[in-house]
Amino acid sequence: MIPFVETNSLVLYFGGAYNYSMKSYQKNKREISPQQLPAKIIRYRHFQKYTGLYFIMPWIIGFAFFQLYPFLASFIYSFTNFNIFGKPKFIGLDNYIRLFTFDPDFKKSMGVTFAYALIEVPGKLIFALIVALLLNQKVRGVNGFRTVYYLPSILGGSVAISALWKLMFMKEGIVNDFLGTVGIPAIDWLGSPHIALITISLLQIWQFGSAMVLFLAALKQIPLELYESASLEGASKLRQFVSITFPMITPIVFFNLIMQTINALQNFTSAFIITKGGPLKSTYLIGLKLYTEGFNNFKMGYASAISWVMFACILGFTMLIFRSSSAWVYYQDGGAN
Amino acid sequence: MQLFTYKSRKLFLSYIVLILGGIIMCYPLIWMFFAAFKTNAEIFTSKSLLPATFSFDAYVAGWKGAGTHSFSLFFINTLKMVTPTVIFTVISCSVVAYGFARFSFPKKKLYFALMLSTLMLPNSVIIIPRFLLFNKLGWLDTYLPFIVPAIFACYPFFIFMMVQFLRGVPTELDEAARIDGCNASQTLALVLYPILKPAMFSAGLFQLMWTWNDFFNTLVYISKVEKFPLSLGLRISLDSASAVAWNQIMAMALLSILPLIIIFFFAQRYFVEGISTSGIKG
DSSP states (O other): OOOHHHHHHHHHHHHGGGGOOHHHHHHOOOOOOGGGSOHHHHHHHHHHHHHHHHHHHHHHHHIIIIIIHHHHHHHHHTTBOOOSSSOOOBOTTHHHHHHHHTOHHHHHHHHHHHHHHHHHHHHHHHHHHHHHHHHTSSOTTHHHHHHHHHHHHHHTTSHHHHHHHHHHTSTTSHHHHHHHHHTOOOOOTTTOTTTHHHHHHHHHHTTOHHHHHHHHHHHHTSOHHHHHHHHHTTOOHHHHIIIIIHHHHHHHHHHHHHHHHHHHHTOOHHIIIIITTOSTTTTOOHHHHHHIIIIISOOHHHHHHHHHHHHHHHHHHHHHHHHHHHHHOOOTTTTOO | OOSSOHHHHHHHHHHHHHHHHHHHHHHHHHHHHHHTTSOHHHHHHOOOSSOSSOOOHHHHHHHTOSTTOOHHHHHHHHHHHHHHHHHHHHHHHHHHHHHHHHOOOTTHHHHHHHHHHHTTOOHHHHHHHHHHHHHHTTOTTSSHHHHHHHHTTOOHHHHHHHHHHHHTSOTHHHHHHHHTTOOHHHIIIIIIHHHHHHHHHHHHHHHHHHHHHOOHHHHHHOOOGGGOOHHHHHHHHHHHOSSOOHHHHHHHHHHHHHHHHHHHHHHHHHHHHHHHHHHSOO
16 A cells, blocks of 8 residues: 555656546645645646646737727727827817717717617517527427528628528518509518618518527526426416516517617618618718717727727617516526526 | 227327428428529429429529629628637637636626626627728728627627536536646636537527628628628519519528528427527526
8 A cells, every 4th residue: 555645746747736636635634735746846837827828829819919909909999089190189078079969960860779679679579588488398300490490690790691681671672563463552661761770670680599599508407397387276377477487588589688788889781881871861870970970080099988988878778687586587596697 | 988088089189280280480491492593584484383394494503683783692601600600709709708607707797797798788888889990900891890890709699608607517527626636717618618518519500690681781891792692682683673583592592591491400308498598507
């Protein structure tokens, strides 16, 4: 038999703290003080301490250069009159003041963006939840249905689909054709300032697939006993949904709500391709305003200010949802996660 | 005799709703497929889904693209942009995820929280300084603005996804590898990579789709037509002609997303698993 101490140091030497199990440590209370350890082991332990850091090093570098630096830089730019051609000059809050007082386009785009998020996010989540509930029954071919419903989410962000949408919703396009056969008069989907935003939102709502997959996964995790005991007590289906299903999936509702809101506030492609922000700027989302100022007019300082207002809005909404979550999100384990 | 019980009648109704819904969901794509075979006039006048004759004229004419640049170029450019981006994303994110999932090191919690918070960092906030930075580095009109961030694991979504996956893999495996004489990198390469494969595949697929479809970033970073990927190529065909040849646009639009559709049908399991593992709490 090898004496305890030796086994310990052997383990330490070859395996390090890595596989130095607590159990054997507990058994052999005799501890080795750092002074007793050979230098090689200490070096090894030191290496161990930083091994993980070496692995995440690429991310640290990338984070610093491509995320943190741009994040801080855009904040600083937002207080300057920086454009690509001249030297930037510090102008204090002028950009922000101009945005909120002299720039009617900006105010318009804020309103449009909020209206858009207000239509798109609930629309998407409601469809996602309904389809997930239908698929959560004992239907055959769940995989097939899921594939079909998920497909638009894969393609939806592309220019190709935006072009398709534009063609379909033209005055003489197939959507109006279809409405005509049902007897509904043609709607000016893209030309009317009141409706164009809805047309754009429909494209996003059509992509409810990823939210649906998340809902479906959450629904599958609800223990069936809950429903059994509820129906024994005579609870109706609606009652079961309100008291069991919905509370159990609120963490996913919460997650979807946050992710979809962040995405909605940043939408760009569909409005840019389909309506170019028109008619009468009714689809002039804040992303388009940012692009115009930054990359058409090259007012980098001004555009940075827009991006920071946008960031503040996203942060505000996220915080609002987070704050409200304690009132309606239910965690089975009491929120340990 | 009652043919349908209450339960099966309800299920039957669900099937009808699901099938109808599925048709509505896919109809635009099906219509797009047939529209590409129609003549331009037919698209607007004919009410039938099927074209009068199947003609490939739109494909031939559309492929020529706008001006001197054909869609062959746009396809090749897209591949040049997407391939390295996907490969580097998968490698770098899995390495970083391994660091986060398997080691403890000083300030790990802080780094992890930072990484998660960048999940919510809007691209629009960082796009302007990034543009200026890439401009200074001479990276505009190249694909480096996509590839270099991929090398440095700037995609927190995938890191998080793989961390979640690794948390489900028992650490005994690593320990066994260690005892057999693997160092930390060998453990990752020889023991964990084979297990991590599905998660890496998911990450690669998502990155493929996102980069392939990306419009905003390509619009900002690439302005030379010779460097245009499909998204920008489609857009110039859409904007250049005053009377848009919609059948050609539909033909090219369909071709541009066809690879994605095919990949999706073969690998849909990985997409679903990908979002499920990253989305579920803890």
